Amino acid sequence: MGLVTVLQLQLQPSLSFSLDFGGRFSCSSTSNSTLLRVSVKCSALSTPLSLGQIAMNCTEAVKGEKGNEVESTNILEFIDQCTNTMQLKQIHAHMLRTSRFCDPYTASKLLTAYAISSCSCLIYAKNVFNQIPQPNLYCWNTLIRGYASSSDPTQSFLIFLHMLHSCSEFPNKFTFPFLFKAASRLKVLHLGSVLHGMVIKASLSSDLFILNSLINFYGSSGAPDLAHRVFTNMPGKDVVSWNAMINAFALGGLPDKALLLFQEMEMKDVKPNVITMVSVLSACAKKIDLEFGRWICSYIENNGFTEHLILNNAMLDMYVKCGCINDAKDLFNKMSEKDIVSWTTMLDGHAKLGNYDEAHCIFDAMPHKWTAAWNALISAYEQNGKPRVALSLFHEMQLSKDAKPDEVTLICALCASAQLGAIDFGHWIHVYIKKHDINLNCHLATSLLDMYAKCGNLNKAMEVFHAVERKDVYVWSAMIGALAMYGQGKAALDLFSSMLEAYIKPNAVTFTNILCACNHAGLVNEGEQLFEQMEPLYGIVPQIQHYVCVVDIFGRAGLLEKAASFIEKMPIPPTAAVWGALLGACSRHGNVELAELAYQNLLELEPCNHGAFVLLSNIYAKAGDWEKVSNLRKLMRDSDVKKEPWCSSIDVNGIVHEFLVGDNSHPFSQKIYSKLDEISEKFKPIGYKPDMSNLLQLSEEDNLMEQSLNVHSEKLAIAFGLISTASSQPIRIVKNIRICGDCHAFAKLVSQLYDRDILLRDRYRFHHFRGGKCSCLDYW
């Protein structure tokens, strides 16, 4: 094979690299020349350069030789000294010209630089790798390592599989830490477990580096127990082992254990380093343990730790999470160096406390408007029940030139759309994701699926679910939650079984959703059994939300005594939500005695609960105890109980219209009320009389004084839906409290008489009205 042919072959991958220059890359060969004449047009340099000039630029850049004869011994030094990808590409071009690329050692150095240095460029790394005739283990490991830290860690495993096939050497002690790194980023437990087995078979299970990366893998994959088993059994530990284990506990939601481990580390005279302190602070922040946090801050001060940006950021975060915004502010002002994390932590701290003015001041003072800063602001509004402001900020961000929406921005925007029931905007984001070729990872897919489900399109939610290749526990849980909302309990249970068959370990969220599914579908035995299995079978200690679900399951099914005795036996103190569930059940099934017990307990915990008052008042009214009704209402008027504004919203052509009870502020108000009159006329022949005529029955939405004049917000929204949407379109409504019985009956009749699908999401679930029936089968 002649030199030209060799070089041509070597140039093959370089053809793709030319595209990254943003210009042309051309090569030609002369019949009698031993070298190719190559010209590259760089986007940064308007005139084409010969390789000689490139080499010269490179030489100048690294203050090396004169002219284009770069000494071959200097090439390795030049590679090491490169500070940007352009310089590396110049050296690459030079190596191709001077045939230095044929030397496997030099080529592997170039590969390393492309794969893992600060000038990394993995497409080039792979191309260089492909040009090395028989890459040795070092080269394979380097490529695996490069991809392990990339945006696509799966590639590490594909390369590893290829290596097992093609490389004559076995994976060694360097291979596994890189693979565990990739596995920890993918958070796929069984993948790492298989690797763990390979480590044992390869007799590498006492290697400190491998074991430390294994602890980190189990910790990142939600298995702190397995991480701890490795930690306990390892023959020798260094500070990295302790740090990895502290972090595994903190990540696994066990900050207490993380802090205990730090104390144990102290007792065993293992000297902590900066990373230990960062991990411990992170655990304090997660535990909201200000006392320990402050102690750590003084420990840092007294133990000779020099100022360190990440450590300062971790302290800031601890103060913010523990609610000490002033301490955070003092530290922030003292910090000699600040980065995006410092600014965002402060911004987020203020925004989460609802100090929006302060948050905006920080945003304005930022040296650069990072995407993360926009995200912090948008997410604060979204999470504090201000989805409209969140979406308007999202629009503002799109108009700004400084930052582009990223995955986190889109997740926040999807959550805001879900809150509003703004399906058109949510769908727009879906299109945006596709158009910009944004990777639909599990987090984004979960938000998208959730948005479709909450906006009343279960089929589309299911479509997104099926489109996710590697579903994590959150994707599965969200789909189970979506089915629960639609009352499809059996389907939710089937999906839960499929999830277990796919070896996905359920978490606390999965159980909240599956119990909720049992609740909405009246599956009492199934729900009870799942709850009992949570800890012994799945290792999940039931939390308060699970207890609420079970009380609701029993209560809704009329098993009031069983619900009450379940509360009595709870190992954790019942919260207002637990008593609220019992009170709701008493209201539905008319048990005055238990209702009073639930009401008293609830009021002790939440003295200003308007919903509790309404429920008890209705229970008394149903039982005909007018004196108690009257006393309760007087008490209510005299107290400071304030209602949040209950409302219903409807998305019409991308605009969300909101209605309050008895609202007449909408521009189409007159038409809306005329439509309601028309509906009443239509309903007369079939004998429908609104429950509103019974002044003693209240719903949460009613105003005491002007009750007879009020029309519930969902009726207004339904009427508006009928006049403003095509007859073929479903009417999608979101309500921020539970639908009342009268409106439920009203919606059923409208769906029948106007032949319309109505999808109404209340605080707890979906009601799909069609042909006079509701998907909840009147069980809600």
Place this chain on the structure above:
DNA sequence: TTAGGGTTAG
């Protein structure tokens, strides 16, 4: 000939 593990915000 070459190398590796643990850290902060949204």
